[in-house]
Amino acid sequence: MNPSMPTDQEIARELRGALRAEAERIAPxxxxxxxxxxxxEGGRARTDRSRAxxxxxxxxxxxxxxxxxxxxxxAIVIFAPxxxxxxxxxxxxxxxxxxxxCPVDLAVYFSRSSGNELVSAGVTVTSSGNVGLxxxxxxxxxxxxxxxxxxxxxxxxxxxxxxxxxxxxxHAGGVITTDFDRQLTTGLANLEGDGTGFGxxxxxxxxxxxxxxLRTDDPVLITVNGEPADEAFxxxxxxxxxxxxxxxxxxxxxxxxxxxVVASPVAITGESQTFEGNVRWSITQDGEIVRQGFTTGGGFxxxxxxxxxxxxxxxxxxxxxxxxxxxxxxxAWTDEYYVAYLDFTVE
Amino acid sequence: MPDRDADExxxxxxxxxYARLVRLSFLLIxxxxxxxxxxxxxxxxxxGRWRRLREPHKAIAYLRQAVVNRSRSELRHRAVVERNPxxxxxxxxxxxxxxxxxxxxxxxxxALDGLPRRQREVLILRYFLDLSEADIADTLRISRGSVKSHxxxxxxxxxxxxxxxx
Numbered sequence: 001m002n003p004s005m006p007t008d009q010e011i012a013r014e015l016r017g018a019l020r021a022e023a024e025r026i027a028p029x030x031x032x033x034x035x036x037x038x039x040x041e042g043g044r045a046r047t048d049r050s051r052a053x054x055x056x057x058x059x060x061x062x063x064x065x066x067x068x069x070x071x072x073x074x075a076i077v078i079f080a081p082x083x084x085x086x087x088x089x090x091x092x093x094x095x096x097x098x099x100x101x102c103p104v105d106l107a108v109y110f111s112r113s114s115g116n117e118l119v120s121a122g123v124t125v126t127s128s129g130n131v132g133l134x135x136x137x138x139x140x141x142x143x144x145x146x147x148x149x150x151x152x153x154x155x156x157x158x159x160x161x162x163x164x165x166x167x168x169x170x171h172a173g174g175v176i177t178t179d180f181d182r183q184l185t186t187g188l189a190n191l192e193g194d195g196t197g198f199g200x201x202x203x204x205x206x207x208x209x210x211x212x213x214l215r216t217d218d219p220v221l222i223t224v225n226g227e228p229a230d231e232a233f234x235x236x237x238x239x240x241x242x243x244x245x246x247x248x249x250x251x252x253x254x255x256x257x258x259x260x261v262v263a264s265p266v267a268i269t270g271e272s273q274t275f276e277g278n279v280r281w282s283i284t285q286d287g288e289i290v291r292q293g294f295t296t297g298g299g300f301x302x303x304x305x306x307x308x309x310x311x312x313x314x315x316x317x318x319x320x321x322x323x324x325x326x327x328x329x330x331x332a333w334t335d336e337y338y339v340a341y342l343d344f345t346v347e
Numbered sequence: 348m349p350d351r352d353a354d355e356x357x358x359x360x361x362x363x364x365y366a367r368l369v370r371l372s373f374l375l376i377x378x379x380x381x382x383x384x385x386x387x388x389x390x391x392x393x394x395g396r397w398r399r400l401r402e403p404h405k406a407i408a409y410l411r412q413a414v415v416n417r418s419r420s421e422l423r424h425r426a427v428v429e430r431n432p433x434x435x436x437x438x439x440x441x442x443x444x445x446x447x448x449x450x451x452x453x454x455x456x457x458a459l460d461g462l463p464r465r466q467r468e469v470l471i472l473r474y475f476l477d478l479s480e481a482d483i484a485d486t487l488r489i490s491r492g493s494v495k496s497h498x499x500x501x502x503x504x505x506x507x508x509x510x511x512x513x
Contacts (some may be wrong), residue, residue: 005506006506008499008502011455011502011506012474012502014451014452015455015459015474018455018456021452023371025373026369026370026382028365028370028383028386031361031365035357035361035390035394036354036357036358038391039354039394276370280362294366324363325363335359
């Protein structure tokens with residue numbers, strides 16, 4: 001072949017870049033409610049609620065704990081043209097509160113295999129009734145995949161399995177206590193040795209995962225069979241560990257902050273770097289989506305700010321931000337990447 | 348209850364695929380507003396067919412087919428009625444492609460628009476949606492051999508414009 005002529009691979013690479021750049025010129029408007037309303041046209045007016053709509057007021061039965069009620073999750077309310085209810089539908093059994101046997105949506109934090117940042121993936125698990133415990137168990141069970149490394153599964157060691165069992169998680173007095181059945185370590189931590197800073201990453205996986213589940217910035221105390229641990233993953237522990245949200249990659253909400261009281265219209269801002277720049281968002285109240293849509297931040301390999309406003313009546317709300325996974329097959333191991341939850345109040 | 352099943356399925360498919368399908372249609376017809384309408388039509392049609400869909404796990408394949416077919420119909424309609432396809436302004440420069448000059452990208456896209464319909468559809472499905480040959484064949488209802496053939500001819504045609512924008 002003439003050396004000045006491009007190969008098929010070169011053409012393919014540049015065509016792919018050109019098509020994606022061209023496609024990113026547009027940002028589709030939210031249309032789900034319009035689609036569903038059209039689909040129901042001709043039917044009687046009603047407010048419907050799909051099976052997938054799971055209203056989740058989180059009232060976790062944390063033993064002896066101050067239960068921080070939060071609201072999570074995927075609820076989609078379909079408003080037909082006249083919106084007149086036809087009577088109460090059978091409520092899903094887990095609609096109002098999470099208890100044993102209920103599905104619960106969580107953000108589990110992984111280590112980026114290519115750096116020391118952390119990334120989250122959305123998972124749905126069956127609750128034990130203790131959402132904090134559910135979150136830690138989900139972390140222990142999460143398999144490494146692609147660029148998502150779970151150091152709690154002995155990542156890069158001969159056999160991946162949970163490195164410990166969690167006994168209990170409680171939240172009281174401004175501290176989340178996570179109790180394990182053994183000292184926390186991994187083969188990698190042993191190789192790296194004490195004081196290298198390696199252990200901060202798995203510690204942050206734990207802290208950010210359980211903080212997200214409980215909607216709190218409270219620090220996490222690690223205990224082993226009831227006794228405070230003085231070491232984990234080669235890191236010396238002197239007390240509860242604070243979260244380091246600045247290490248979170250790809251979708252980083254900035255305002256409102258967790259628990260903030262704000263005025264309407266609420267300005268939601270942050271920065272992101274997602275495929276095609278797409279960031280989905282929803283705002284829920286009492287488990288029902290009251291606002292939802294897309295916003296656009298950075299695409300490919302550059303962060304860019306995103307911002308949008310939501311006019312909301314006074315009340316307590318949960319904001320969820322994420323990137324949908326459009327992959328299929330083996331790549332579709334999670335439906336949602338880079339999930340971020342936070343609660344806020346409109347005064 | 349079937350409506351609830353359809354609502355649930357359409358909501359989940361919407362969350363995962365709506366934006367990409369709108370962008371797919373936009374690449375095919377170059378009209379953002381119509382692309383959104385066509386894709387919404389496809390979702391509404393899927394909702395109506397949900398109970399009759401024999402293999403619900405293939406719903407995304409159904410949606411892709413519907414979007415490509417409706418986009419193709421849109422182009423035919425436009426060719427007959429307007430004779431002047433909508434031509435959008437060319438894209439602004441974006442950071443990820445700084446190694447490629449805008450003129451090369453524009454030349455590639457312009458050449459893509461000039462390809463025979465099948466070649467163009469195959470290349471967009473392959474290089475925008477990253478579909479496999481099998482999925483492209485399923486979407487366009489052609490054989491995998493035809494997918495290979497259209498793809499190689501399309502790439503060869505694009506090679507001819509390579510130097511023009513550089």
